């Protein structure tokens with residue numbers, strides 16, 4: 178704890194602020210100027226639809242290219258992120274709290290309906306879709322969040338390479354599967370438009386802090402544990418982890434894609450047959466006929482697989498999959514409350530058809 182506090186010197190905080198501010202600014206400007214497919218969001222309360230520019234994949238690849246070039250030509254080393262980890266975390270928190278306050282006052286000035294308690298309003302947010310210079314802030318936040326997560330992961334790899342002269346098998350495995358996961362996320366960025374956060378949640382501290390602090394700094398903890406962990410990993414364990422990751426990935430991506438494809442075209446074929454939906458609304462084909470939240474199950478498997486690369490030296494990296502399991506259980510419950518209110522008897526019929534939430538025959 179003392180070394181953490183000692184690292185928060187004015188000099189280190191200034192370097193961290195320059196790194197963090199530069200990174201967010203780079204992504205924000207790039208979000209404005211880099212071309213991308215334009216897509217309409219779901220209808221809003223007033224019947225209009227918001228336009229989104231989906232250039233996240235280009236931003237992600239641009240960041241990868243710039244950092245890879247910087248590393249290769251020795252302009253700077255990404256391990257600087259590891260060196261300034263605590264100051265960066267402090268700066269990210271200051272940023273998230275400041276942004277929350279600005280958004281709160283912006284909503285108040287716009288005259289939106291408030292809950293009345295400023296802390297609750299700041300926590301849940303005052304506006305559904307705050308927008309600056311044409312950039313939707315809620316959709317944008319996924320970029321510093323997930324690209325930031327990638328950058329911190331890669332920084333731990335760079336630091337290991339500098340310390341050991343090579344990457345361990347565990348680190349290779351972790352980096353490859355995480356890279357595939359993040360690339361795939363941006364490849365299917367359009368799917369975010371139909372998620373609950375984008376459709377229904379205001380942009381307040383809960384999402385701001387989650388995107389700018391929690392995801393990049395907390396989700397990368399396994400990489401930190403891999404940094405100095407040189408014990409080799411037997412081939413059979415590597416194969417087993419790869420299989421767990423791949424099955425989870427197919428489940429998570431397959432489930433989400435089936436729903437997106439059905440919503441875009443109700444006549445779509447799923448597993449070779451025309452999609453079947455209760456009341457023409459609730460999909461019961463494919464994974465959605467087996468469980469109501471198998472996308473959560475698949476994502477949990479993916480996170481568990483890469484956390485297992487850290488072995489059993491510490492419980493700390495496992496806090497992430499455990500926390501996700503709690504988050505998903507709570508989220509599934511909240512979402513089902515919402516669906517039950519929205520679909521009424523149809524939702525009960527769906528529950529009778531797809532009996533399980535996340536684990537067939539168990540839960």
Ligand code: NDP
Nearest residue numbers: 372373374429433436458459460461465472473476512516
């Ligand atoms: P879902 O993608 O499951 O979306 C839920 C919504 O889908 C419901 O509110 C309902 O909305 C619709 N729906 C539910 N069942 C059906 C059905 N049978 N047929 C048609 N529509 C249905 O949940 P999330 O938005 O929470 O999650 C999206 C992805 O994001 C998941 O893969 C999840 O794992 C991931 N995620 C990851 C997190 C992380 O930290 N890594 C955190 C949170 C989510 P309606 O009918 O109104 O459209």
